[in-house]
Amino acid sequence: MIKLRRIGFSYAFLAPSLLLTVVLGIYPIGWAIRYMFFDYKGYGEAKFVGLDNFERLYRDGPFWHSVANTFVYAGGKLILTIPLSLVLAVVLNRAFRGRSALRAIYFMPTIISSSVMAVVFYILFNSYNGILNQYLLKLGLISVPIPWLGPKHAMLTTILIAAWGAVGNYMLLFLAGLQNIPRDVYESSSLDGANRWQQFRYLTLPMLGPVLQIVVMLAIINALKGYESIMVLTDGGPIGKTEVMYLYVYKLFFPTPSASYVPDQQFGYGSAVGFATAVIVGVVTLGYHLLSRRLNRLQ
Amino acid sequence: MIKQVGTAALVGALTVAVAACGSGGGNGGGSAASPTGSSEAASSAPASAKPAGKIKLSYWTGDRHDQDYIKEIVQKFNDTNPDGIEVEMVVKTDDFNQAIDLAFSSGQAPDLIRVKENTIQPWAKKGYLEPIDSYLTDEFKRKFPAIPDFNVIDGKTYSLPNYGSTIRLVYNKDLFKKAGIAELPKTLAEMVEDAKKLTAAGKADGAYGFAQNFKSTQSALFRSARVIAEASGYGGLGYDFKTARYDWNGYKEIIQAFKQMVDDGSTMPGMESLDIDPLRAQFAEGKIGMYLSFSSEPGVYKDQFPAKIDWAAAPAPTIDGTVKGKTSLLGGQWLAISAQSKNKDAAWKFMQYMYGDDILKTYQEKGFGLSMVPEIAKIAGKPNIVGIDGFLPTENDGTWPLEPTSAIKVEGELATDVFFKYMLSGGDLDAMIQDLNKRYNDALDKAIAAGEAKAEPDPGFDPMKIR
Numbered sequence: 001m002i003k004l005r006r007i008g009f010s011y012a013f014l015a016p017s018l019l020l021t022v023v024l025g026i027y028p029i030g031w032a033i034r035y036m037f038f039d040y041k042g043y044g045e046a047k048f049v050g051l052d053n054f055e056r057l058y059r060d061g062p063f064w065h066s067v068a069n070t071f072v073y074a075g076g077k078l079i080l081t082i083p084l085s086l087v088l089a090v091v092l093n094r095a096f097r098g099r100s101a102l103r104a105i106y107f108m109p110t111i112i113s114s115s116v117m118a119v120v121f122y123i124l125f126n127s128y129n130g131i132l133n134q135y136l137l138k139l140g141l142i143s144v145p146i147p148w149l150g151p152k153h154a155m156l157t158t159i160l161i162a163a164w165g166a167v168g169n170y171m172l173l174f175l176a177g178l179q180n181i182p183r184d185v186y187e188s189s190s191l192d193g194a195n196r197w198q199q200f201r202y203l204t205l206p207m208l209g210p211v212l213q214i215v216v217m218l219a220i221i222n223a224l225k226g227y228e229s230i231m232v233l234t235d236g237g238p239i240g241k242t243e244v245m246y247l248y249v250y251k252l253f254f255p256t257p258s259a260s261y262v263p264d265q266q267f268g269y270g271s272a273v274g275f276a277t278a279v280i281v282g283v284v285t286l287g288y289h290l291l292s293r294r295l296n297r298l299q
Numbered sequence: 300m301i302k303q304v305g306t307a308a309l310v311g312a313l314t315v316a317v318a319a320c321g322s323g324g325g326n327g328g329g330s331a332a333s334p335t336g337s338s339e340a341a342s343s344a345p346a347s348a349k350p351a352g353k354i355k356l357s358y359w360t361g362d363r364h365d366q367d368y369i370k371e372i373v374q375k376f377n378d379t380n381p382d383g384i385e386v387e388m389v390v391k392t393d394d395f396n397q398a399i400d401l402a403f404s405s406g407q408a409p410d411l412i413r414v415k416e417n418t419i420q421p422w423a424k425k426g427y428l429e430p431i432d433s434y435l436t437d438e439f440k441r442k443f444p445a446i447p448d449f450n451v452i453d454g455k456t457y458s459l460p461n462y463g464s465t466i467r468l469v470y471n472k473d474l475f476k477k478a479g480i481a482e483l484p485k486t487l488a489e490m491v492e493d494a495k496k497l498t499a500a501g502k503a504d505g506a507y508g509f510a511q512n513f514k515s516t517q518s519a520l521f522r523s524a525r526v527i528a529e530a531s532g533y534g535g536l537g538y539d540f541k542t543a544r545y546d547w548n549g550y551k552e553i554i555q556a557f558k559q560m561v562d563d564g565s566t567m568p569g570m571e572s573l574d575i576d577p578l579r580a581q582f583a584e585g586k587i588g589m590y591l592s593f594s595s596e597p598g599v600y601k602d603q604f605p606a607k608i609d610w611a612a613a614p615a616p617t618i619d620g621t622v623k624g625k626t627s628l629l630g631g632q633w634l635a636i637s638a639q640s641k642n643k644d645a646a647w648k649f650m651q652y653m654y655g656d657d658i659l660k661t662y663q664e665k666g667f668g669l670s671m672v673p674e675i676a677k678i679a680g681k682p683n684i685v686g687i688d689g690f691l692p693t694e695n696d697g698t699w700p701l702e703p704t705s706a707i708k709v710e711g712e713l714a715t716d717v718f719f720k721y722m723l724s725g726g727d728l729d730a731m732i733q734d735l736n737k738r739y740n741d742a743l744d745k746a747i748a749a750g751e752a753k754a755e756p757d758p759g760f761d762p763m764k765i766r
Binding site: 039042043044047056059060061062122126127128129130145147149150151154233234235237238239240254256257261262263264265266269 | 396397400404417418420421424425426505513514515516517518536567568569570571572573577581586704705706708710711712716719720723724749
């Protein structure tokens with residue numbers, strides 16, 4: 001009886017989140033999985049087309065191009081973000097004047113809307129009157145404006161902006177991890193004559209291991225899924241150089257209207273591509289997870 | 300730690316709030332969107348309003364250029380109409396089409412909607428719009444021309460015309476003078492040459508000969524290459540009405556000329572990420588010699604980006620200097636009634652008011668658009684706005700028939716993306732066009748087979764004889 005009541009209690013507490021998960025999580029996924037096999041424009045009849053959407057996906061050059069771009073974007077973002085946020089966290093974990101203000105400043109980009117920031121970055125980076133170029137020209141560092149958002153540099157620019165937006169967030173997670181490392185470990189190691197680098201390499205990093213693993217995993221998922229600031233800054237251009245896969249999916253569901261016609265929404269094909277992107281993100285995340293587990297065991 | 304993060308969050312929230320206040324001005328001037336769309340608010344109407352029986356309607360529009368005037372006349376309607384109808388006008392600019400889709404799918408659609416030449420077809424097909432044939436009196440039918448595919452779809456009338464847009468070459472008169480160019484370009488070759496001269500004359504001050512808004516390649520080429528193709532006798536969006544097939548060869552020489560301007564360094568740096576508004580802002584500052592665009596530009600340079608230069612508009616050049624086709628006069632529709640409206644009769648009363656002679660006449664005279672209603676065009680004075688002269692419709696403007704592009708699903712890259720890629724990095728243009736033709740025609744065949752598109756050859760089609 002008591003056991004039954006306990007189970008009842010558990011379900012009562014679970015019910016609200018379970019309901020939300022079903023309505024907002026599982027139902028839409030089920031919806032998308034169903035429409036993967038249909039040709040549906042959001043109105044009229046949904047026509048069953050079997051595996052046609054996947055056949056089209058296989059042939060869809062621009063999509064695979066966007067997948068490649070996504071890996072470049074995510075890779076670049078991770079390479080910049082993780083080491084930088086770790087270093088920042090280690091530095092800001094030490095006691096010095098102004099530490100709190102610096103932490104707040106580094107964290108601020110996390111809470112500012114990425115779309116709003118993309119607009120601001122456009123003003124900074126654009127080639128014709130961007131503030132960045134004007135400064136570089138004034139300082140004599142360049143002689144002609146750099147096309148930051150042109151085909152050659154647009155990806156680099158979006159990566160820099162993405163890293164700017166993410167560093168504070170991961171720094172905070174690292175800080176939380178660092179604060180769990182007991183002080184006395186450092187004290188005893190310094191008595192043993194370990195220098196700062198040795199402390200970082202042989203104490204901080206291993207003891208931060210579990211946090212580091214989670215943070216990297218979150219960072220991978222976020223980097224693969226990010227598209228909002230790209231949409232505002234370049235809309236995937238120029239000539240598809242910054243088109244990432246989630247932006248590609250978005251455009252299938254909400255195509256850009258031109259002055260003369262509004263293309264139909266492609267719910268069926270969009271769902272199929274959305275599914276494929278989810279699988280790609282899932283596989284990468286799983287791969288990382290398995291790899292990090294194996295490394296743990298080896299250690 | 301938590302305290303510090305809290306402080307950071309607060310500072311950040313304030314920053315965002317300040318930014319939001321700063322940018323809110325352009326979006327409807329504070330007209331609050333009513334999420335409840337149509338509601339028979341008899342019982343919930345505020346006590347201070349008109350007596351019981353009050354009908355509330357919502358009207359959503361994506362037009363920003365005329366919002367002050369339209370707000371004024373909507374207010375006048377609210378104050379004077381004897382039926383107790385109150386219209387709330389909501390201006391949504393950036394994501395108007397998406398807002399409409401979402402509103403309809405969630406049952407919160409407005410009662411009246413501004414429809415355009417590119418939305419009336421899909422929205423009628425999606426069942427968003429109510430046919431107004433039963434409301435149309437003989438007088439209305441006589442006065443407002445029925446334009447198949449643009450306000451009459453499958454025999455049903457969904458909207459009536461107010462104004463139309465033309466497409467022209469917009470040019471900086473000061474810079475042309477400085478560069479010593481006396482005559483406007485009539486051919487592509489002259490255009491390329493002039494862009495070079497304009498750049499030479501303006502580069503020291505940061506001005507360039509030519510620019511396009513390539514952040515969206517469709518938005519760019521379907522206002523620029525399109526009008527040159529049309530004037531040269533080709534379908535502006537790659538569709539050949541004579542054969543009922545896609546043939547992008549009409550774009551070939553135009554894209555080659557555009558590429559030449561890029562290679563010559565005559566185009567504005569950074570145009571690959573330029574949106575139309577930043578482009579206009581640069582033109583208003585005198586940094587662009589010429590570009591191609593719609594007749595909404597005079598309004599923009601009066602209110603949005605007051606032009607610091609002397610500018611004008613003229614017919615677009617053609618490929619070889621001879622005009623072989625009329626250029627697009629876009630329009631033929633304005634207001635439509637929502638199929639979901641619970642107050643369609645009241646909505647029609649508002650529509651009737653909006654299509655009144657005085658309102659349409661003033662609309663043109665204030666320079667918001669060039670009337671497409673023959674009777675109004677006859678009585679309305681010339682718009683009182685700088686730069687409009689060059690945009691006034693001539694015998695070389697006409698409404699092209701609807702081509703099937705909105706109904707086809709092209710696989711792979713869109714034509715405009717392919718062309719822009721060629722402009723920046725070159726390649727075999729003939730092979731690109733061949734591939735485009737194949738993919739577009741395959742998509743067309745599929746759409747025809749599925750009953751989603753119609754395409755019948757019209758061997759006698761003459762681009763100089765469209766209406």
